[in-house]
Amino acid sequence: MQAPQTKEEKQLDISLDELIYKVRELKQSIAGFIYKLENEYQHISWPNMMEHFGVLSSQLNSVKRLLKTSKMPLLRNYVLFPLRLSPDRDLELEKLTEGRVMAFSHEVVPDYLRTKPEPEVEERVQMMSVKASSMAPDTTQKQLTNLNKITANLLDTISVPSASDEREKDSSLKNALPQTSSQQDTNLLIGAITKGHRLLRPEPQSPMVVGPQMGQMQPQMQQQHPHKLQMPGASMGRMPSAIKTNIKAAATSHPYQRP
Amino acid sequence: MEGPALAPSLKNIAPQQEYLLQGSILDAHTDALLHRLRGLCDNAESSFETFNDYEAVYMLRNSSTTQQSQYVLFRVRHALDDPDAPDHIRYLGQAEMGDRSRPTLVRACLDVACSSNVREFLTEMGFRMDHDYVAKGIFFHKGRMKVLVYKIYRLIQPGSTDQKNLEQLGSSHLVELSVVAPLGQEQIGEDMKTFAEQLKPLVMLEKFDHRRLQ
Numbered sequence: 001m002q003a004p005q006t007k008e009e010k011q012l013d014i015s016l017d018e019l020i021y022k023v024r025e026l027k028q029s030i031a032g033f034i035y036k037l038e039n040e041y042q043h044i045s046w047p048n049m050m051e052h053f054g055v056l057s058s059q060l061n062s063v064k065r066l067l068k069t070s071k072m073p074l075l076r077n078y079v080l081f082p083l084r085l086s087p088d089r090d091l092e093l094e095k096l097t098e099g100r101v102m103a104f105s106h107e108v109v110p111d112y113l114r115t116k117p118e119p120e121v122e123e124r125v126q127m128m129s130v131k132a133s134s135m136a137p138d139t140t141q142k143q144l145t146n147l148n149k150i151t152a153n154l155l156d157t158i159s160v161p162s163a164s165d166e167r168e169k170d171s172s173l174k175n176a177l178p179q180t181s182s183q184q185d186t187n188l189l190i191g192a193i194t195k196g197h198r199l200l201r202p203e204p205q206s207p208m209v210v211g212p213q214m215g216q217m218q219p220q221m222q223q224q225h226p227h228k229l230q231m232p233g234a235s236m237g238r239m240p241s242a243i244k245t246n247i248k249a250a251a252t253s254h255p256y257q258r259p
Numbered sequence: 260m261e262g263p264a265l266a267p268s269l270k271n272i273a274p275q276q277e278y279l280l281q282g283s284i285l286d287a288h289t290d291a292l293l294h295r296l297r298g299l300c301d302n303a304e305s306s307f308e309t310f311n312d313y314e315a316v317y318m319l320r321n322s323s324t325t326q327q328s329q330y331v332l333f334r335v336r337h338a339l340d341d342p343d344a345p346d347h348i349r350y351l352g353q354a355e356m357g358d359r360s361r362p363t364l365v366r367a368c369l370d371v372a373c374s375s376n377v378r379e380f381l382t383e384m385g386f387r388m389d390h391d392y393v394a395k396g397i398f399f400h401k402g403r404m405k406v407l408v409y410k411i412y413r414l415i416q417p418g419s420t421d422q423k424n425l426e427q428l429g430s431s432h433l434v435e436l437s438v439v440a441p442l443g444q445e446q447i448g449e450d451m452k453t454f455a456e457q458l459k460p461l462v463m464l465e466k467f468d469h470r471r472l473q
Contacts, residue, residue: 180291180461185431186283191472192411192428194354196316196390199413199428 008073015072022066026059082109277368278438278448279354280455280464283431289408292434292461293397296406299457300399310409311340311395313420315378317386333386335377339393339420345372354469362448364466368439393420396432403447404454407435434462 033052036044066072087105094102101108116122132140191197284292297303314336321329337346352367382388396409410432412425436455438447455464 178288179285180288181282181284181463182431185285185429186281186433186467187472188429189283189411189431189433190281190467190469192392192413193394193433194469195472197472199390199392 011071012073012078015066019063019066019072022059022063026056026063029055029059080113082113085109274442275368275370275439276365276442276444277351278440278451279364279366279466280362280436280451281364281467282434282462282464283429284408284434284462285431286410288461289432292408292432292458295458295461296399296408299454300401300406302400307397308399309340309395309397311338311393312336313339313391313393315391316389317378317381318389319384319386332389333381335373335381337375346375346377347371348373348377356466356468356470361445362452362466364469365448370439391417392428393425401454402450403440404436404438404451407437408432434458434464436464 029052033056036052067075082104085104085106087103089103093104101112117125188198192199293307297307302308314334317333317335319331319333321331332351334349334351335346336349338344348371350367350369354364354366357365391414393412393414394409395412396407398408399406411428413428414420415424415426436451438451440447458464
Protein backbone atom coordinates (compact mmCIF):
# COMPACT_ATOMS: atom_id res chain seq x y z
CA MET A 1 0.00 0.00 0.00
CA GLN A 2 1.25 3.47 -0.88
CA ALA A 3 1.30 6.33 1.58
CA PRO A 4 -1.48 8.53 0.12
CA GLN A 5 -3.74 5.54 -0.26
CA THR A 6 -3.30 4.49 3.36
CA LYS A 7 -4.08 7.99 4.45
CA GLU A 8 -7.31 7.93 2.57
CA GLU A 9 -8.14 4.49 3.83
CA LYS A 10 -7.35 5.48 7.37
CA GLN A 11 -9.68 8.41 7.03
CA LEU A 12 -12.39 6.12 5.73
CA ASP A 13 -11.82 3.66 8.56
CA ILE A 14 -12.05 6.34 11.21
CA SER A 15 -15.18 7.90 9.84
CA LEU A 16 -16.82 4.55 9.30
CA ASP A 17 -16.05 3.56 12.88
CA GLU A 18 -17.59 6.77 14.06
CA LEU A 19 -20.64 6.25 11.90
CA ILE A 20 -21.05 2.67 13.12
CA TYR A 21 -20.78 3.85 16.69
CA LYS A 22 -23.44 6.49 16.18
CA VAL A 23 -25.78 4.11 14.38
CA ARG A 24 -25.34 1.54 17.12
CA GLU A 25 -26.27 4.14 19.70
CA LEU A 26 -29.36 5.04 17.72
CA LYS A 27 -30.25 1.38 17.39
CA GLN A 28 -29.93 0.86 21.11
CA SER A 29 -32.25 3.75 21.91
CA ILE A 30 -34.81 2.49 19.40
CA ALA A 31 -34.61 -0.98 20.93
CA GLY A 32 -35.00 0.48 24.40
CA PHE A 33 -37.98 2.50 23.29
CA ILE A 34 -39.65 -0.49 21.65
CA TYR A 35 -39.02 -2.55 24.76
CA LYS A 36 -40.64 0.13 26.86
CA LEU A 37 -43.63 0.37 24.54
CA GLU A 38 -44.15 -3.37 24.60
CA ASN A 39 -43.59 -4.06 28.28
CA GLU A 40 -44.26 -0.88 30.23
CA TYR A 41 -46.97 0.69 28.13
CA GLN A 42 -49.21 0.90 31.17
CA HIS A 43 -46.89 3.17 33.09
CA ILE A 44 -45.41 5.21 30.28
CA SER A 45 -46.35 8.88 30.50
CA TRP A 46 -46.60 11.43 27.75
CA PRO A 47 -43.58 13.50 28.89
CA ASN A 48 -41.63 10.26 29.03
CA MET A 49 -42.59 9.45 25.43
CA MET A 50 -41.58 12.90 24.33
CA GLU A 51 -38.24 12.44 26.04
CA HIS A 52 -37.63 9.27 24.05
CA PHE A 53 -38.58 10.97 20.82
CA GLY A 54 -36.25 13.82 21.69
CA VAL A 55 -33.35 11.45 22.21
CA LEU A 56 -34.05 9.65 18.92
CA SER A 57 -34.31 12.83 16.94
CA SER A 58 -31.09 14.25 18.37
CA GLN A 59 -29.28 11.02 17.56
CA LEU A 60 -30.62 11.04 14.00
CA ASN A 61 -29.46 14.62 13.70
CA SER A 62 -25.98 13.82 14.88
CA VAL A 63 -25.73 10.98 12.34
CA LYS A 64 -26.82 13.39 9.64
CA ARG A 65 -24.29 15.97 10.78
CA LEU A 66 -21.56 13.38 10.80
CA LEU A 67 -22.34 12.45 7.19
CA LYS A 68 -22.13 16.08 6.17
CA THR A 69 -18.77 16.90 7.76
CA SER A 70 -15.86 17.58 5.46
CA LYS A 71 -13.83 14.85 7.10
CA MET A 72 -16.31 12.26 5.96
CA PRO A 73 -15.20 10.90 2.61
CA LEU A 74 -17.81 10.74 -0.10
CA LEU A 75 -19.32 7.36 0.64
CA ARG A 76 -21.22 7.51 -2.59
CA ASN A 77 -17.95 7.01 -4.43
CA TYR A 78 -17.37 3.64 -2.82
CA VAL A 79 -18.91 0.64 -4.39
CA LEU A 80 -19.85 -2.47 -2.49
CA PHE A 81 -19.50 -5.37 -4.83
CA PRO A 82 -20.64 -8.87 -3.93
CA LEU A 83 -17.90 -11.23 -4.98
CA ARG A 84 -19.47 -14.47 -4.02
CA LEU A 85 -22.92 -15.56 -3.06
CA SER A 86 -23.39 -18.64 -1.02
CA PRO A 87 -26.46 -20.32 0.37
CA ASP A 88 -24.42 -21.67 3.30
CA ARG A 89 -24.69 -20.25 6.74
CA ASP A 90 -21.98 -17.63 7.40
CA LEU A 91 -21.17 -17.50 11.13
CA GLU A 92 -19.09 -14.36 10.81
CA LEU A 93 -21.85 -12.50 9.03
CA GLU A 94 -24.39 -13.75 11.53
CA LYS A 95 -22.31 -12.35 14.38
CA LEU A 96 -21.80 -9.02 12.64
CA THR A 97 -25.50 -8.52 11.97
CA GLU A 98 -26.53 -9.83 15.39
CA GLY A 99 -28.38 -12.77 13.93
CA ARG A 100 -30.43 -10.90 11.42
CA VAL A 101 -28.67 -12.13 8.27
CA MET A 102 -27.80 -15.84 8.34
CA ALA A 103 -26.21 -16.25 4.94
CA PHE A 104 -24.96 -14.09 2.13
CA SER A 105 -27.29 -15.73 -0.35
CA HIS A 106 -29.01 -14.69 -3.54
CA GLU A 107 -32.20 -14.28 -1.54
CA VAL A 108 -31.12 -11.41 0.71
CA VAL A 109 -28.39 -9.73 -1.31
CA PRO A 110 -30.70 -7.91 -3.75
CA ASP A 111 -32.56 -6.44 -0.80
CA TYR A 112 -29.51 -5.32 1.12
CA LEU A 113 -27.37 -4.05 -1.70
CA ARG A 114 -30.04 -2.40 -3.75
CA THR A 115 -29.17 1.07 -4.99
CA LYS A 116 -32.07 1.53 -7.36
CA PRO A 117 -35.79 1.37 -6.66
CA GLU A 118 -37.72 -1.70 -7.68
CA PRO A 119 -38.71 -1.89 -11.37
CA GLU A 120 -42.40 -1.16 -10.68
CA VAL A 121 -41.51 1.86 -8.62
CA GLU A 122 -39.10 3.02 -11.24
CA GLU A 123 -41.82 2.65 -13.84
CA ARG A 124 -44.21 4.79 -11.82
CA VAL A 125 -41.58 7.46 -11.25
CA GLN A 126 -40.95 7.45 -14.96
CA MET A 127 -44.66 7.93 -15.62
CA MET A 128 -44.78 10.84 -13.20
CA SER A 129 -41.84 12.62 -14.73
CA VAL A 130 -43.31 12.16 -18.22
CA LYS A 131 -46.57 13.63 -16.98
CA ALA A 132 -44.73 16.51 -15.33
CA SER A 133 -42.70 17.33 -18.42
CA SER A 134 -45.75 17.22 -20.65
CA MET A 135 -47.46 20.00 -18.71
CA ALA A 136 -47.51 23.54 -19.96
CA PRO A 137 -44.82 25.63 -18.26
CA ASP A 138 -47.14 28.46 -17.23
CA THR A 139 -49.60 26.04 -15.58
CA THR A 140 -46.72 24.57 -13.65
CA GLN A 141 -45.61 28.01 -12.64
CA LYS A 142 -49.09 28.91 -11.47
CA GLN A 143 -49.41 25.77 -9.40
CA LEU A 144 -45.97 26.34 -7.94
CA THR A 145 -46.80 29.85 -6.78
CA ASN A 146 -50.05 28.58 -5.34
CA LEU A 147 -48.33 25.89 -3.37
CA ASN A 148 -45.69 28.33 -2.15
CA LYS A 149 -48.39 30.68 -0.98
CA ILE A 150 -50.21 27.97 0.96
CA THR A 151 -46.99 26.74 2.49
CA ALA A 152 -45.98 30.22 3.56
CA ASN A 153 -49.38 30.78 5.14
CA LEU A 154 -49.17 27.50 6.94
CA LEU A 155 -45.70 28.27 8.21
CA ASP A 156 -46.90 31.61 9.51
CA THR A 157 -49.75 29.96 11.36
CA ILE A 158 -47.46 27.41 12.88
CA SER A 159 -44.76 29.85 13.87
CA VAL A 160 -47.08 32.31 15.65
CA PRO A 161 -47.98 30.09 18.62
CA SER A 162 -44.52 28.58 18.86
CA ALA A 163 -43.02 32.04 19.02
CA SER A 164 -45.32 33.05 21.82
CA ASP A 165 -44.44 29.87 23.69
CA GLU A 166 -40.99 31.23 24.18
CA ARG A 167 -42.31 34.33 25.77
CA GLU A 168 -43.53 34.33 29.30
CA LYS A 169 -46.63 32.28 29.74
CA ASP A 170 -48.79 35.04 31.12
CA SER A 171 -47.90 37.63 28.53
CA SER A 172 -48.46 35.15 25.72
CA LEU A 173 -51.91 34.43 27.04
CA LYS A 174 -52.71 38.10 26.98
CA ASN A 175 -51.26 38.72 23.54
CA ALA A 176 -52.41 35.67 21.66
CA LEU A 177 -55.95 35.48 22.93
CA PRO A 178 -58.70 37.96 23.45
CA GLN A 179 -59.92 38.54 26.95
CA THR A 180 -62.59 35.97 27.68
CA SER A 181 -63.30 36.67 31.31
CA SER A 182 -63.49 39.71 33.48
CA GLN A 183 -62.35 39.81 37.06
CA GLN A 184 -64.79 42.59 37.73
CA ASP A 185 -67.71 40.47 36.60
CA THR A 186 -66.44 37.54 38.64
CA ASN A 187 -66.45 39.71 41.72
CA LEU A 188 -69.88 41.02 40.90
CA LEU A 189 -71.46 37.63 40.30
CA ILE A 190 -69.88 35.83 43.22
CA GLY A 191 -70.75 38.75 45.45
CA ALA A 192 -74.32 38.50 44.29
CA ILE A 193 -74.79 34.81 44.97
CA THR A 194 -72.87 34.60 48.23
CA LYS A 195 -73.61 37.91 49.90
CA GLY A 196 -76.56 39.14 47.90
CA HIS A 197 -74.77 42.28 46.75
CA ARG A 198 -76.94 44.21 44.33
CA LEU A 199 -79.78 41.81 45.00
CA LEU A 200 -80.69 43.04 48.44
CA ARG A 201 -84.04 44.63 48.88
CA PRO A 202 -83.77 48.05 50.47
CA GLU A 203 -86.06 46.97 53.30
CA PRO A 204 -85.37 43.39 54.29
CA GLN A 205 -88.05 43.47 56.98
CA SER A 206 -90.81 43.99 54.43
CA PRO A 207 -89.48 42.74 51.12
CA MET A 208 -92.76 43.37 49.34
CA VAL A 209 -92.66 47.16 49.72
CA VAL A 210 -89.97 48.17 47.32
CA GLY A 211 -91.63 50.33 44.75
CA PRO A 212 -90.41 53.84 45.70
CA GLN A 213 -86.91 52.77 46.65
CA MET A 214 -86.26 51.12 43.32
CA GLY A 215 -85.62 54.50 41.76
CA GLN A 216 -82.87 55.21 44.28
CA MET A 217 -81.28 51.88 43.69
CA GLN A 218 -80.91 52.23 39.96
CA PRO A 219 -78.18 54.91 39.92
CA GLN A 220 -76.26 53.01 42.53
CA MET A 221 -76.37 49.97 40.35
CA GLN A 222 -73.90 51.67 38.07
CA GLN A 223 -71.28 51.87 40.77
CA GLN A 224 -68.22 49.73 40.59
CA HIS A 225 -68.42 48.75 44.22
CA PRO A 226 -71.80 47.36 45.09
CA HIS A 227 -70.82 46.91 48.71
CA LYS A 228 -70.80 50.66 49.15
CA LEU A 229 -74.57 50.62 49.13
CA GLN A 230 -75.71 51.92 52.46
CA MET A 231 -78.68 49.78 53.11
CA PRO A 232 -79.76 48.21 56.34
CA GLY A 233 -79.83 44.81 54.70
CA ALA A 234 -76.39 45.28 53.25
CA SER A 235 -74.84 46.06 56.59
CA MET A 236 -75.96 42.71 57.87
CA GLY A 237 -75.05 40.89 54.75
CA ARG A 238 -71.46 41.88 54.65
CA MET A 239 -70.43 41.59 58.26
CA PRO A 240 -67.44 39.31 58.67
CA SER A 241 -69.68 36.77 60.16
CA ALA A 242 -68.63 34.95 63.23
CA ILE A 243 -71.03 32.24 62.27
CA LYS A 244 -69.73 28.75 62.58
CA THR A 245 -69.61 26.59 59.53
CA ASN A 246 -70.96 23.79 61.61
CA ILE A 247 -74.64 23.22 61.14
CA LYS A 248 -74.99 22.14 64.74
CA ALA A 249 -73.75 25.46 66.02
CA ALA A 250 -76.26 27.19 63.85
CA ALA A 251 -79.02 24.96 65.07
CA THR A 252 -78.26 25.49 68.77
CA SER A 253 -78.23 29.24 68.40
CA HIS A 254 -81.63 28.92 66.86
CA PRO A 255 -84.25 30.68 68.97
CA TYR A 256 -87.02 28.54 67.56
CA GLN A 257 -85.34 25.25 68.23
CA ARG A 258 -87.69 22.39 68.50
CA PRO A 259 -87.31 19.86 71.28
CA MET B 260 -91.54 20.60 54.88
CA GLU B 261 -92.82 19.12 58.09
CA GLY B 262 -91.28 20.87 61.02
CA PRO B 263 -90.72 18.05 63.49
CA ALA B 264 -89.28 15.88 60.75
CA LEU B 265 -86.45 18.33 60.15
CA ALA B 266 -84.38 17.83 63.26
CA PRO B 267 -84.05 14.03 63.20
CA SER B 268 -83.44 13.98 59.48
CA LEU B 269 -80.62 16.50 59.89
CA LYS B 270 -78.94 14.20 62.34
CA ASN B 271 -78.93 11.39 59.83
CA ILE B 272 -77.17 13.39 57.16
CA ALA B 273 -73.45 12.84 57.07
CA PRO B 274 -71.54 16.12 57.17
CA GLN B 275 -70.87 17.03 53.58
CA GLN B 276 -68.30 19.49 52.33
CA GLU B 277 -68.55 21.37 49.13
CA TYR B 278 -65.27 21.80 47.27
CA LEU B 279 -65.59 24.84 45.08
CA LEU B 280 -63.77 26.76 42.36
CA GLN B 281 -65.30 29.84 40.81
CA GLY B 282 -64.77 32.06 37.82
CA SER B 283 -66.69 33.86 35.13
CA ILE B 284 -66.78 34.13 31.37
CA LEU B 285 -67.93 37.00 29.22
CA ASP B 286 -71.21 36.31 27.43
CA ALA B 287 -69.58 36.59 24.02
CA HIS B 288 -67.22 33.71 24.73
CA THR B 289 -69.67 31.43 26.46
CA ASP B 290 -70.15 29.25 23.38
CA ALA B 291 -66.46 28.45 23.21
CA LEU B 292 -66.51 27.41 26.84
CA LEU B 293 -69.64 25.30 26.39
CA HIS B 294 -68.05 23.46 23.49
CA ARG B 295 -64.96 22.78 25.47
CA LEU B 296 -66.95 21.58 28.44
CA ARG B 297 -69.06 19.38 26.26
CA GLY B 298 -65.93 17.71 25.03
CA LEU B 299 -64.42 17.34 28.48
CA CYS B 300 -67.44 16.17 30.43
CA ASP B 301 -69.59 13.08 30.51
CA ASN B 302 -72.56 12.62 28.18
CA ALA B 303 -70.89 14.54 25.39
CA GLU B 304 -73.29 13.08 22.85
CA SER B 305 -76.50 14.29 24.46
CA SER B 306 -77.65 17.86 24.27
CA PHE B 307 -76.97 20.45 26.97
CA GLU B 308 -78.71 19.99 30.30
CA THR B 309 -80.23 23.31 31.21
CA PHE B 310 -81.66 24.66 34.41
CA ASN B 311 -83.71 27.70 35.32
CA ASP B 312 -84.01 28.15 39.06
CA TYR B 313 -85.42 30.76 41.34
CA GLU B 314 -83.46 31.09 44.55
CA ALA B 315 -84.56 33.02 47.60
CA VAL B 316 -82.18 33.45 50.50
CA TYR B 317 -83.77 33.57 53.92
CA MET B 318 -82.00 35.01 56.90
CA LEU B 319 -82.52 34.48 60.58
CA ARG B 320 -80.66 36.77 62.92
CA ASN B 321 -79.70 35.36 66.23
CA SER B 322 -81.48 37.48 68.79
CA SER B 323 -80.37 35.44 71.79
CA THR B 324 -76.79 36.67 71.66
CA THR B 325 -75.55 40.23 71.83
CA GLN B 326 -73.63 39.79 68.61
CA GLN B 327 -75.86 41.17 65.92
CA SER B 328 -73.59 39.83 63.24
CA GLN B 329 -74.71 36.28 63.90
CA TYR B 330 -77.19 35.06 61.40
CA VAL B 331 -78.16 31.94 59.50
CA LEU B 332 -78.86 31.87 55.79
CA PHE B 333 -81.03 29.24 54.15
CA ARG B 334 -81.23 29.13 50.40
CA VAL B 335 -84.49 27.90 48.94
CA ARG B 336 -84.60 26.98 45.28
CA HIS B 337 -87.22 25.81 42.95
CA ALA B 338 -87.08 24.99 39.31
CA LEU B 339 -88.96 27.40 37.07
CA ASP B 340 -88.78 25.03 34.13
CA ASP B 341 -90.13 22.07 36.10
CA PRO B 342 -92.92 23.22 38.41
CA ASP B 343 -93.59 19.72 39.71
CA ALA B 344 -90.07 19.23 41.02
CA PRO B 345 -89.72 19.53 44.80
CA ASP B 346 -88.21 22.64 46.28
CA HIS B 347 -84.71 22.45 47.56
CA ILE B 348 -83.30 24.00 50.68
CA ARG B 349 -79.62 24.45 51.14
CA TYR B 350 -77.39 25.57 53.93
CA LEU B 351 -73.89 26.73 53.09
CA GLY B 352 -71.22 27.36 55.69
CA GLN B 353 -68.53 29.98 55.62
CA ALA B 354 -66.12 29.18 52.79
CA GLU B 355 -62.66 28.37 54.05
CA MET B 356 -59.65 29.34 52.04
CA GLY B 357 -57.26 27.10 53.92
CA ASP B 358 -53.57 27.40 53.20
CA ARG B 359 -51.83 27.60 49.86
CA SER B 360 -51.56 23.86 49.49
CA ARG B 361 -55.31 23.45 49.45
CA PRO B 362 -56.50 23.69 45.86
CA THR B 363 -60.15 24.63 46.41
CA LEU B 364 -62.48 26.45 48.70
CA VAL B 365 -64.19 24.19 51.19
CA ARG B 366 -67.47 24.92 52.89
CA ALA B 367 -70.02 22.95 54.84
CA CYS B 368 -72.99 22.08 52.75
CA LEU B 369 -76.40 20.62 53.48
CA ASP B 370 -78.99 19.87 50.85
CA VAL B 371 -82.52 18.79 51.56
CA ALA B 372 -85.44 18.41 49.21
CA CYS B 373 -88.66 19.81 50.60
CA SER B 374 -92.20 20.69 49.73
CA SER B 375 -93.16 24.03 48.28
CA ASN B 376 -94.59 25.48 51.49
CA VAL B 377 -91.07 25.74 52.91
CA ARG B 378 -91.17 29.49 52.37
CA GLU B 379 -94.15 29.98 54.65
CA PHE B 380 -92.59 27.62 57.12
CA LEU B 381 -89.36 29.58 57.25
CA THR B 382 -91.22 32.85 57.55
CA GLU B 383 -93.22 31.47 60.45
CA MET B 384 -90.00 30.50 62.14
CA GLY B 385 -88.79 34.07 62.00
CA PHE B 386 -86.74 33.93 58.83
CA ARG B 387 -86.93 36.92 56.53
CA MET B 388 -86.14 36.93 52.87
CA ASP B 389 -82.77 38.60 52.44
CA HIS B 390 -82.46 38.56 48.67
CA ASP B 391 -83.52 36.52 45.69
CA TYR B 392 -82.47 35.92 42.12
CA VAL B 393 -82.99 33.70 39.12
CA ALA B 394 -80.14 31.48 37.95
CA LYS B 395 -80.39 30.23 34.41
CA GLY B 396 -77.81 28.15 32.64
CA ILE B 397 -76.35 24.83 31.79
CA PHE B 398 -74.81 22.14 33.88
CA PHE B 399 -72.27 19.47 33.11
CA HIS B 400 -70.89 16.67 35.12
CA LYS B 401 -67.70 14.71 34.92
CA GLY B 402 -67.56 11.90 37.41
CA ARG B 403 -68.61 13.49 40.63
CA MET B 404 -67.52 16.95 39.55
CA LYS B 405 -70.28 19.33 38.65
CA VAL B 406 -69.78 22.30 36.37
CA LEU B 407 -72.32 25.09 36.24
CA VAL B 408 -72.30 27.84 33.67
CA TYR B 409 -75.09 30.23 34.42
CA LYS B 410 -76.35 33.73 34.35
CA ILE B 411 -77.80 35.58 37.28
CA TYR B 412 -80.91 37.69 36.92
CA ARG B 413 -82.17 40.24 39.35
CA LEU B 414 -85.90 40.55 39.87
CA ILE B 415 -86.87 44.08 38.97
CA GLN B 416 -90.13 43.86 40.88
CA PRO B 417 -90.18 41.39 43.76
CA GLY B 418 -92.27 38.29 43.54
CA SER B 419 -92.41 37.77 39.81
CA THR B 420 -90.05 35.56 37.90
CA ASP B 421 -91.55 36.52 34.59
CA GLN B 422 -89.01 36.93 31.81
CA LYS B 423 -89.87 40.63 31.48
CA ASN B 424 -89.22 41.21 35.15
CA LEU B 425 -85.65 39.91 35.01
CA GLU B 426 -82.58 42.02 34.62
CA GLN B 427 -79.27 40.33 33.97
CA LEU B 428 -76.45 41.02 36.34
CA GLY B 429 -73.19 41.94 34.67
CA SER B 430 -72.22 40.80 31.20
CA SER B 431 -70.74 37.47 32.16
CA HIS B 432 -71.80 33.97 32.98
CA LEU B 433 -70.72 32.63 36.33
CA VAL B 434 -68.76 29.38 36.15
CA GLU B 435 -68.61 27.08 39.13
CA LEU B 436 -66.84 23.78 39.50
CA SER B 437 -67.93 21.94 42.60
CA VAL B 438 -68.02 18.57 44.28
CA VAL B 439 -70.02 17.67 47.34
CA ALA B 440 -68.20 14.99 49.26
CA PRO B 441 -67.78 13.83 52.85
CA LEU B 442 -65.20 15.56 54.98
CA GLY B 443 -61.52 14.85 54.45
CA GLN B 444 -61.38 13.88 50.81
CA GLU B 445 -58.45 15.97 49.72
CA GLN B 446 -57.81 14.08 46.50
CA ILE B 447 -60.89 15.54 44.86
CA GLY B 448 -59.38 19.01 45.17
CA GLU B 449 -56.44 17.93 43.06
CA ASP B 450 -58.75 16.45 40.43
CA MET B 451 -60.68 19.69 40.28
CA LYS B 452 -57.51 21.70 39.89
CA THR B 453 -56.45 19.52 36.97
CA PHE B 454 -59.84 19.96 35.38
CA ALA B 455 -59.74 23.72 35.89
CA GLU B 456 -56.35 23.83 34.17
CA GLN B 457 -57.99 22.48 31.04
CA LEU B 458 -60.38 25.38 30.88
CA LYS B 459 -57.61 27.95 30.93
CA PRO B 460 -57.22 30.50 29.50
CA LEU B 461 -60.90 30.73 28.58
CA VAL B 462 -61.96 30.93 32.15
CA MET B 463 -59.81 31.20 35.24
CA LEU B 464 -61.33 28.98 37.87
CA GLU B 465 -59.83 29.80 41.21
CA LYS B 466 -60.57 29.60 44.87
CA PHE B 467 -62.24 32.91 45.24
CA ASP B 468 -61.77 34.44 48.64
CA HIS B 469 -65.24 35.42 49.78
CA ARG B 470 -63.74 37.78 52.33
CA ARG B 471 -62.66 39.93 49.38
CA LEU B 472 -66.33 40.71 48.90
CA GLN B 473 -66.66 42.52 52.19
